[in-house]
Amino acid sequence: MRIILQAFIGSIMIHLIYTAYTIINGYIKTKFYNPDMQNAWETVDVLQNEVAFGMIMSPYFFLYSILILTVICAIILFLYEKLFKNKMSYYKKG
Numbered sequence: 001m002r003i004i005l006q007a008f009i010g011s012i013m014i015h016l017i018y019t020a021y022t023i024i025n026g027y028i029k030t031k032f033y034n035p036d037m038q039n040a041w042e043t044v045d046v047l048q049n050e051v052a053f054g055m056i057m058s059p060y061f062f063l064y065s066i067l068i069l070t071v072i073c074a075i076i077l078f079l080y081e082k083l084f085k086n087k088m089s090y091y092k093k094g
Contacts, residue, residue, distance in 0.1 A: 003081070007074035011066050014073075 003074055003077050004070070007070045007072075007077055008066075010073040010077075011069040014069060015062075015066060
């Protein structure tokens with residue numbers, strides 16, 4: 001049960017880090033955007049009238065993503081504990 005809890009916390013942390021990175025990356029790109037006005041006059045494109053930020057996806061996507069990442073983290077923690085604990089117990093006996 002401890003491994004599952006650790007895996008779930010790890011999954012939530014990975015999702016939070018990814019979300020924070022996406023927000024910070026978008027902010028930095030927006031903050032330091034410098035349009036090229038001189039070359040913009042050479043090519044004129046028709047633009048859309050509306051702008052939308054973000055994307056639309058199923059709310060179940062995040063649930064599935066967290067569950068799948070929890071399973072992956074649990075497998076990694078289980079294998080790490082199995083391999084690392086066996087080596088440590090071998091060195092403590094010897």
